[in-house]
Amino acid sequence: MNLAEGVQVVSFGVLAFLVLGTALGVVLLSNIVYSAFLLGGVFISISGIYILLNADFVAAAQILVYVGAVNVLILFAIMLVNKKEDFSELPRRWIRKVATALVCVGLFALLSTMVLITPWAIAPQPEIPLANTIVTIGKHLFSDFLLPFEIASVLLLMAMVGAIILARRDFIPELAVEEPIATALTLPERPRELIKSEK
Amino acid sequence: MHLQLEYCLILAAALFCIGIYGLITSRNAVRVLMSIELLLNAVNLNLMGFSNFLDPVGIKGQVFAVFVITVAAAEAAVGLAIILAIYRNRDTIDMEQFNLLKW
Numbered sequence: 001m002n003l004a005e006g007v008q009v010v011s012f013g014v015l016a017f018l019v020l021g022t023a024l025g026v027v028l029l030s031n032i033v034y035s036a037f038l039l040g041g042v043f044i045s046i047s048g049i050y051i052l053l054n055a056d057f058v059a060a061a062q063i064l065v066y067v068g069a070v071n072v073l074i075l076f077a078i079m080l081v082n083k084k085e086d087f088s089e090l091p092r093r094w095i096r097k098v099a100t101a102l103v104c105v106g107l108f109a110l111l112s113t114m115v116l117i118t119p120w121a122i123a124p125q126p127e128i129p130l131a132n133t134i135v136t137i138g139k140h141l142f143s144d145f146l147l148p149f150e151i152a153s154v155l156l157l158m159a160m161v162g163a164i165i166l167a168r169r170d171f172i173p174e175l176a177v178e179e180p181i182a183t184a185l186t187l188p189e190r191p192r193e194l195i196k197s198e199k
Numbered sequence: 200m201h202l203q204l205e206y207c208l209i210l211a212a213a214l215f216c217i218g219i220y221g222l223i224t225s226r227n228a229v230r231v232l233m234s235i236e237l238l239l240n241a242v243n244l245n246l247m248g249f250s251n252f253l254d255p256v257g258i259k260g261q262v263f264a265v266f267v268i269t270v271a272a273a274e275a276a277v278g279l280a281i282i283l284a285i286y287r288n289r290d291t292i293d294m295e296q297f298n299l300l301k302w
Binding site: 005008009012016019020023024026027032035036039042043046049050052053054055057058061062065066069070073074076077078080081083085087088090096097100101103104105107108111112115116120121122123125126130133136137140141145148152155156158159160162163164166167169 | 201202204205206207208209210212213214215216217218219220221223224225226227229230232233234236237240243244247248250251252253254255256257258259261262264265266268269270271272273274275276277279280281282283284286287291292293295
């Protein structure tokens, strides 16, 4: 990335503000459709951060897969289950919310202290950043990550079949009219008469 | 002052905590799925930060991020299908009423 360092820091700050703001909107807004569109905003801002981190291919994949597929899928799900329902009030619900918020803030404090006190083994940045990350990722995918790559394709197939089976409407057929089953277990020829054989 | 690894990691931690808060407190089942997507994106952000700052030549973190994106897409499809099936059976998407397995 050939930007000046100040520009990088400022754009990272703007993108981080966008990510956190839209993520809070996803979680806190009451209208689910606004949440779904703000989720698209989260994904796009995160792909901007990926571009700042010299990952152009993954940024493109992020926009294609998340904004193009997952977000649209969520919007379709909202359309399929859109029923205005007022959730019944639960007693002592605010205690749960406050407790969860406290736990999350504590987790964030723990994680940030861990991040700040750990001595990371920062590798020296190369003079020229990687010109073509797609070639490098492709080499990884077909040499040392070949087995996970194939397993991921099988996983996608299984997810597709499973989603179709789970979401399919089951038609319960009308009960078929009972037909008399004709001579299914009887032998076509009669056994020979014993009396005749005695004679 | 230049871009550092810690900024990425702290941003990812904040996103993860927001996702967990939404996962636990939201009552709409679709919003729970959105929170799971937020969690997966936070993990991806961590992977990209490590890939850029600790392994800038052989970018293995980006390969892992691609795999995480794959799994997230599969998870979203199956999760939404499950929510649709539950909605057809129980006629609600309130997480508090999905208590068939309680006690």
